[in-house]
Amino acid sequence: MSNDIQNLKTEISNEITAANDLKTLDDVRVTVLGKKGRITALMKTLGKMDAEERKTKGQALNVLKNEIADLIKTQESALKKQEMDTRLASETLDISLSPRQQDKGHIHPISQTIEELTAIFADMGFSVAEGPDIEDDFYNFTALNFPPGHPAREMQDTFFLPDDEEAQGEHIKKLLRTHTSSVQIRHMQDNQPPHKIICFGRTYRSDYDMTHTPMFHQMEGLMIDKTTHMGHLKGCLQDFVRAFFELDDLTVQFRPSFFPFVEPGAEMDIACSRKTGGLKIGANKDGSVDSWMEILGCGMVHPNVLKSCGLDPEEYQGFAFGMGIERMAMLKYGIPDLRTFYESDVRWLEHYGFDPLDRPNNATGVKQKRA
Ligand code: DAH
Secondary structure, eight states: OOHHHHHHHHHHHHHHHHOOSHHHHHHHHHHHHSTTOHHHHHHHHGGGSOHHHHHHHHHHHHHHHHHHHHHHHHHHHHHHHHHHHHHHHHOOOOTTSOOOOOOSOOBOHHHHHHHHHHHHHHHTTOEEEOOOSEEEHHHHTGGGTOOTTOGGGGGSOOOBOOOOSTTOSGGGOEEEOSSTTHHHHHHHHHSOSOEEEEEEEEEEOSOOBTTBOSEEEEEEEEEEESSOOHHHHHHHHHHHHHHHHTOTTOOEEEEEOOOTTEEEEEEEEEEEEOTTSSOEESOOTTSOOSEEEEEEEEEEEOHHHHHHTTOOTTTOEEEEEEEEHHHHHHHHHTOOOGGGGGSOOHHHHHHHSBOTTSOOOTTTOSTTOOO
């Protein structure tokens, strides 16, 4: 290797080892190997040399170029390692600490309530079924024993969709379902008994005030087999409200009521008191009850409903129940106005929503929540 190349190599090597951060090292790389770099410039002079000189000089320059590139690489890795060592020495991460409190994002009370309801009924052996929001007249009304023209249809004023080619005729008018009871029919038609399901979903009615919105959520329950009777209905629903409101002795009453798809039909009330100004759920200490609050509708499934699902009412029987999810959430968590559920107000959600890492559940209870 000629002396000038040897000198150049020493010079550049010194520059490389003197570079003590990645930026300086990159600057050296550009001044040496870049388009206008020193080695690149020397390479360009090869063209003007005679063949013999070009061969020897060319080889020597290539060797130099590779050696320099290797030196840069080695220095680069050394600098990167040094950087990482400094970071590791200065940054600490204690993975044994508990997770930090989240300050963004809350679980909506509807989602929270659905999970609580699911957990309670899953413990009793119910599984979750689903059905569509856009129903037809048959599933929403006719199969549930509201024949066309039945006055009870008027109680559930809903949104009908325009008739389309396929949906002509009285029984296949499309509408937004007014209740989740339609899922009972779909489930019974598609599955073999015994049936033991709950179902959640959006339901629609043309109403709007403090306790009604055009869209709200319901939960439906259905249990059918050969021996199910009204005692099961009462026991199941009493256990449910006691678990949901976390009051082991919550008093309930069943009041006769009319729903076309059950016979007998009832509404279940829970004991409460309004004497203190606010609402207190539960009976008084001495067992007396000041007031009752309606919670849900229920009953023994009507023989006509069983027949419309191909079941013989002489062989099968069972019970059904339905409730508004917002209503359950409002009562349990003290939310006064139904309309606020859908205003997407972040302040509301921060107040009434649930911390994803600290949600009440059936094991820990709610009482720790709500400062
Ligand atoms: N579908 C009823 C409503 O929306 C609620 C209901 C009442 C459901 C009685 C039931 C039941 O399953 O048995 O008002």
